[in-house]
Amino acid sequence: MSEVASEELQDCWKKEQDELAMRVNTSYNEDIAVNRISLVGGLDISFVKGTDDACITLVVLTLPDLKVVYEDSQLIKMVALYIPGYLAFREADFFHQALQRLRVKHKEFFPQVMLVDGNGVLHFKRCGSASHLGVICDIPTIGVAKNLYQMPEEGIVRNDEHKQKVSQLNNKGDQFELKTNNQDVLGMAVLSNNQATNPVYVSVGHKCNLETAVEIVLKCSVARVPEPIRQADIRSRQFLRERFPPE
DNA sequence: GCGACAG
DNA sequence: ATCTTGTCGC
Numbered sequence: 001m002s003e004v005a006s007e008e009l010q011d012c013w014k015k016e017q018d019e020l021a022m023r024v025n026t027s028y029n030e031d032i033a034v035n036r037i038s039l040v041g042g043l044d045i046s047f048v049k050g051t052d053d054a055c056i057t058l059v060v061l062t063l064p065d066l067k068v069v070y071e072d073s074q075l076i077k078m079v080a081l082y083i084p085g086y087l088a089f090r091e092a093d094f095f096h097q098a099l100q101r102l103r104v105k106h107k108e109f110f111p112q113v114m115l116v117d118g119n120g121v122l123h124f125k126r127c128g129s130a131s132h133l134g135v136i137c138d139i140p141t142i143g144v145a146k147n148l149y150q151m152p153e154e155g156i157v158r159n160d161e162h163k164q165k166v167s168q169l170n171n172k173g174d175q176f177e178l179k180t181n182n183q184d185v186l187g188m189a190v191l192s193n194n195q196a197t198n199p200v201y202v203s204v205g206h207k208c209n210l211e212t213a214v215e216i217v218l219k220c221s222v223a224r225v226p227e228p229i230r231q232a233d234i235r236s237r238q239f240l241r242e243r244f245p246p247e
Numbered sequence: 248g249c250g251a252c253a254g
Numbered sequence: 255a256t257c258t259t260g261t262c263g264c
Contacts (some may be wrong), residue, residue, distance in 0.1 A: 045254080047255055054255090082255080084252035091254085118253050128253070149253045157251090195263085201253085222264075 006081065013086050021127035023135045024120075026204045032113060032140050034215045037063050041111035042228025043095050043133075045078075046236040048244045052078045056091065057236035058098040059228060060109045063219060066227045070109040072098050075237040084149075085125075087118050099137050104212075112140065113208065113216060115228045119143040120205035120213075122178060122187035124151050125227035134206020141205030142213040143187075144226055148201055150177075155181035165189070169199055173218055188214050192221035200224060 040061050046055045046065050053075065060070035074097075080090040095116075105111055119128030120143030127135075130143030150157050156178055163243045169191040178187040178201065187203030188210060202217050220226035225233070 045255080049256060082254065084254085087254055123253085143253085145253050147253065150251065152251060 006083070009081075010083060013083075013089050017086070017125050017127050017132070020132055020135045021125045024127055024131045025207050026121065026187070026209060027207075028071065028209045028212070029140065029207055032208050032212055034212060034219065037112050037216065038218055039063070039069075039109060039111040039215065040228050040234040041099075041100070041114040042226070042230070043114065044117050044229055044232035044236050045091055045094070046233065046240055048240055051242075053244070055236040055239045056094040056098060057100065057131060057232040057239065058095065059231045060102070060111050061220070061228050061231065066220065066222070068231055070102065070106060071235055072101055073236055074098065075239075075243065079245075085123070088129035092129060092133050092136060095133055096136055099139070113140045114139060114205070115217070115220065115226055116141055116143055116205060117145075117229050117233070118170065119145050119149050119187070119201065120203035121205035122149060122156075122201060124154070126186070128205075130203070130205030140207040142208065142216060143201075143203040143205045144217060145201040145203075145230060146198075146225065148189075151180075155179075156186065159225070166197075166199060169225045172221070175199070175214065190214055190217060192217060192226065193224045196224040198224070200226070 058072045116130035120130035130141045134141035171196050175188050175190040177185045189199040
């Protein structure tokens, strides 16, 4: 793709993202009270090494036992390029389709909340991929990123102060706020596991608040990455290994 | 303009 | 995202 085409595409995505951002809802919702949640969804995508072939996987797990009760793995051809800040434009439609299939085929397994591999409102437009997906599907979502998405112009950076705070996280549940220069709390760095050294970056996606988001992530975590996302990751890789055997 | 940049 | 061994442990 040429530089010009890429810029035009990005302009188009910017407008769409602005409209989606206006619809992101972070108000508290009684229906997402943690102790009433019995089904949590997870999404991930894996690629065949040097290709555009990928597997999109949606899983649904029960709470509190974290058993997988539904899996949908689909081979897809990725056409959109990856631009940081616009992750959702690559994958949201595929995830949306997977959720539609679930709604039609096994409505009884439709999750009350989705965990998404990426950010929610921890994003320069307050509309990362988790929020994007939440809005187009009109469901509660939570963003969980393995790396900090830095926004230098807003003071969210992996600087020494940040590293210092990270080094003080010792036990599961330890956390600190990710705050902009304007004191807006956009997310939480959370230690999800006792033996982890690095936190995961949790942010509101859609239709839930940050405290609830963190609580759900902790309830779903046995490894560093919360189980719904981890299972989606494992199963999408497995799916590809079976169909594209390594030499 | 340059560099920073979830997956 | 992807290339990667063994190793420790719920």
